Amino acid sequence: MDLSKKPQRINVEFPIAYFEQNLIFTHNHEAWAVYELSPFVYDHLSDRRKLDKLFSLSSLLSVFSDKFHLLWLPEIHDISEHHERLRQRLSGPLRDWAKQVVDFHEDYLNSIYNSGINANNVKYKAYVIVYLSKSESSDLVDQIEGIYTEVKRIIARPKQIIEKFTGLNAPEIYEHEFQAYLTKEKQIYSRISRKIKLIRGTERTTEWLIKRNFWLGIADPELRSTKTKAWSPKKKKGIRNRLETLMYDSRQVLTLTEAEINAKHPRRITLTQPLDGEDKTIHHTYLTVSELPDELEMPDNEWLYSAALLPFPIQMSIKVDVLEPREALTKVKRKKMEIENQIKNINEAQATVPEDLADKHASAHFLEADYKKSKNPTFLTHVTFGLYHTDLNVLKSNAKILQDHFKDAGNIQVAQPAGDQWLLFNDFIPGSPLYVTDYIQRIPPETLAASMIGASQELGDEQGTYIGTTGDLARPVYMDPGHPSKINRSPSIVIVGTLGGGKSVLGNLLSYICGTVTGGKVLILDPKNERSKWPLHLSELTEAGQIQVTTLSSDLEDQGKLDPFIMLKDIETAKEAAVEILSYLSSTGTNTVQYSYISRAVQTVADEPNPYLAKCITELLKIGKDNKPEATLVAEILESFMTLSFAKLLFGTGEEKTMNLDCVFNILQVANLQLPDPETRTENYSLGEKMSVGIMFAVARFAEKFIYHDRGIFKYVTFDEAWSILSNHAGKAIGNKVVRTGRSLNGGAIFITQNATDVAGDMAGNIGIKFAFRDEDTEKIKNTLSLFGLEHIQTNIDMIRNLNDGQCLMQDVKGRIGILDVDLVFTHLEEAFDTRPPAESELTQEDMGEFGILQAFQQHVEQMEGVTYE
Secondary structure (H helix, E strand, O other), X not given: OOOOOOOOOOOOOOOEEEEEOXXXXXXXXXXXXXXXXXXXXXXXXXXXXXXXXXXXXXXXXXXXXXXXXXXXXXXXXXXXXHHHHHHHHOOOOOHHHHHHHHHHHHHHHHHHHOOOOOOOOEEEEEEEEEEEOOOOHHHHHHHOOHHHXXXXXXXXXXXXXXXXXXXXXXXXXXXXXXXXXXXHHHHHHHHHHOOOOEEEOOHHHHHHHHHHHHOOOOOOOOOOXXXXXXXXXOEEEEEEOOEEEEEEOOHHHHHHHOOEEEOOOOOOEEEEEEEOOEEEEEEEEEEEEEEOOOOOOOOOOOHHHHHHOOOOOOEEEEEEEEEOHHHHHHHHHHHHHHHHHHHHHHHHOOOOOOHHHHHHHHHHHHHHHHHHHOOOOEEEEEEEXXXXXXXHHHHHHHXXXXXXXXXXXXXXXXXXXXXXXXXXXXXXXXXXXXXXXXXXXXXXXHHHHOOOOOEOOOOOOOOOEEEEEEOOOOEEEEEOOOHHHHOOOOOOEEEEOOOOOOHHHHHXXXXXXXXXXOOOEEEEEOOOOOOOOHHHHXXXXXXXXXXXXXXXXXXXXXXXXXXXXXXXOOHHHHHHHHHHHHHHHOOOOOOOHHHHHHHHHHHHHHOOOOOOHHHHXXXXXXXXXXXXXXXXXXXXHHHHHOOOHHHHHOOOOOOOOOOOOOOOEEEEEEOOOOOOOOOOOHHHOOHHHHHHHHHHHHHHHHHHHHHOOOOOOOEEEEEOOOHHHHOOHHHHHHHXXXXXXXXXXXXXXXXXXXXXXXXXXXXXXXXXXXEEOOOOOHHHHHHHHHHHOOOXXXXXXXXXHOOOOOEEEEEOOOOOEEEEEEOOOOHHHHHHHOOOOOOHHHOOOOOXXXXXXXXXXXXXXXXXXXXXXO
C-alpha cells in the first residue's frame, strides 16, 4: 500500500504583479528590492581570515530588521554561445586561423562538459531580495501635500482594494508611494553596500529570476530585456482622488511563467518546454532542511558553500523572517505559558505528562534564558534545495547524495517532502510567501553566515579564450587580453615561479591568444633565444607572413639598432634612455656629480643634428679636460664596454635605421647576451653581464615605443627574464610606465620572472592579473603570497610548493584567486612552447659558436622596411 503523501491541490497565485528597476511589487501589496552579491574568495584564507569573513557576513545579515530572501542559483554556461560571441569579435590578419581555434575550442569543451551523467557546466550567482517595509504615516506625509491629502489617500485605499478584487480597474500604486519605496531602497542599499560588495538588480535580473524557474535544466531562457534596453510590464499614469497613480498590467508578468507543468507525482515536478522545434522535458525535485544545528564550528562547516561544490548543479533558496530579541522573547514566553497550562491540566487530571511535551517545556525554558541574554535577532529560516535532471534514476541518486553530504558534513538533516513539491517550486520566485511552514529553523545570524553564500571558485573574465580549468569541478577559465582595458582595469600580467614550472609556456599561450583570437600585436623580448623555432612549429603564422624572429648580433649590419637616439624618434624619450643606459653602465648614482656630467653630455649631443650614443662619451672626455676628472673617469669606464663585441648594438654612428615591427608576432632576440644569475648582486656583475643588462634597458625602451603604436589594436609586450630589466630603479621605472600607460594606450605587459619582489611596490598594485607557479624557496613563496594579498600561513606555503607542472595560482582581473590548470589544447603549441634544452649530443659546434645558429634569422633584419613610431 502506498502511504506517500499525495500532492496538495493548492491554487497558488503567482505573487509578482509588477517590477521596475530593482523593485518587485506583489499582489498582496508588498515591495521587495533585488541585489546581486559579488562573489568572494574563501578557499585560500587563513582560519583567522575565514572567521573574519564569518563575522562580516553576520554583520551584514544583522542589518536586516524584517524578512529577506537569499537565492544561490546555478546559471548554465552555454559553451556554444560563448564561442559564437568570440567569433563575432574576431579581427586582424589572422582572423581565419583564429576562427579555427575558436571552433576547435568549442568542440573540445562541449565534449568535456556537455556529456556524461552529471555535466555540471554552471556558475553560481547569489542574490538577496530584501523586503521594503511599508512607509510610516509620518514618512508619507512628507511625500504629499499636507495632512488633508494624506487623509484622502487613506480613505481612497478601501475603494482601490474593492476595485482590484472586482476587476473594475487594473492594479495600481500611488506615485508618491512608488517614490517612497525608491527612497527606502536607497537607504537599504547604502546600509548593505557598507558591509559587502553588491550590484543593484535590473529589470533584466528580475525577468531572469522569474523565467529561469520554468526553463531550469532545459535551456537558459530567452529574455525580453537586453543589456541596453530594459523590459517591464506596461504601466500608465492615472489620477485617483487628485493623486497620481501608476496602473500596471500584471497579466504581462504571467507570460514569463509559460510552461507545461506536471505536479502529479508526490516527489517531483516535470516541466516541458518547446526548444528547437521539439518538446524538451526535465524533472525537478525539491528538498528542505528539516534539522539544522544552532551552532556550527567554524571554519570547515560552510554548509551551503560545500553543497555548491558537489558534482551536479543545485539551486538554493533561504527565506528568513527576522525576530528581534524583544519580539522573540515575547513569543517564547507566550508559548511557554501555553505549554505550562497544558502540563498543569495534565497534572490536575493525575495523568502522565507526555515526553514530547516535557521536551518542549525544557526547550522553552532554554530559549527564554537565551533570548534574555542575547542582543542578536533570531532568524526563522526555511531552506529549500532544487535538483533537476532528464534521467529520473540520476535525479533520485543526486537527491540521496545531497542528503548524505549534509548528514556527514554537519549532522544537517535534509528531507524530501512528499506532496509539497509544487509549493517548494514556488519558493524560488522572488517575493513569494512561505508556503510550507513545517520545516522552519530557529537559528542565530551566525549559523546562516556560516553557509558562506557567495563564496566562489570561479576564475577568468568569461569573455575570452579558454586557457585551462579551475576548482574542484574543473570549470573552464577564459581570458581576453584586451578585456581589462574595456572595464578600466590594468591588462598587464606578472608570471612568477621557479625554473621548469611552466611560466614561459603560459606567457607564450597568452601572447599567442593576443595575436590570434584577440586580433592584437605582440612583441616578445626573448633574451634566452627560446623562441627561435616558432616559425617552424607555428606554420599558421609563418604561412600568413605574420611572424618574424629578429636576432640582433655583433655584426656590422646591426650596429646602432638599439642606440636610443636612432631607435627612438622622440628626442626627449631618447635623452632619458641615453642617461639611464650610460649611468647604469658606469654605476653612477643619480645624486652624484658624475650623473650631472652624463646628463650634460647627453643634452649637448641631443642638440646636434646627428646624435648617437657614442658621441656622449666623446662629450664626457671634453668635459673632463675642463678640470673635471670625474667626467674623464666615467668616459673611460664607458669606453671599456665598447670593447665588447655586442656593444655595437648600443653605440651607433647616426646613419642606421630602426627595426621594423609590421608582423603580428615580433620576437626580438640578442645573440650571446650574458645575463647574470638572478641571485647575483649587481656589484658582482662581470663586464659582459653588465653590458647585457644595459642592452635590455634599450630593448625595454623599444618595447615602450611599441605600446604607443596604433591605439586601435591591443598590444602585448612580453618581457621574458623580466628581472634583468626590473632589477634596478631605472628599469623598474620603464616597466612601471608601460604598465601605467598601457591601459589608456590599449596595451599591456607580460612580466615573466622568478621572484615576486621584482614587481613589488606601486607596480604590483597596477598589475591587473597575476600568476604564480611552483617554488621551493620559502622566502620567495612568502613574497608571492604578499603579491596576491594572501597570508603567510603554512597551508598557502605548501599549496605553492606542491603545485604540479602546468599548475599555477591565479588572481584574475576581478581579484578572485584560485588554482589554474593550464591547458594548451593544441599539440603543436606544446611542441613550440617547449623550452627544455636539447640533449647535449644534439648540439653542434655551430650551436656553441659566438653567435650560433641564431644568426640564420638575421635575414629578417635585411628584409624589414623602416617603420616610424610616433
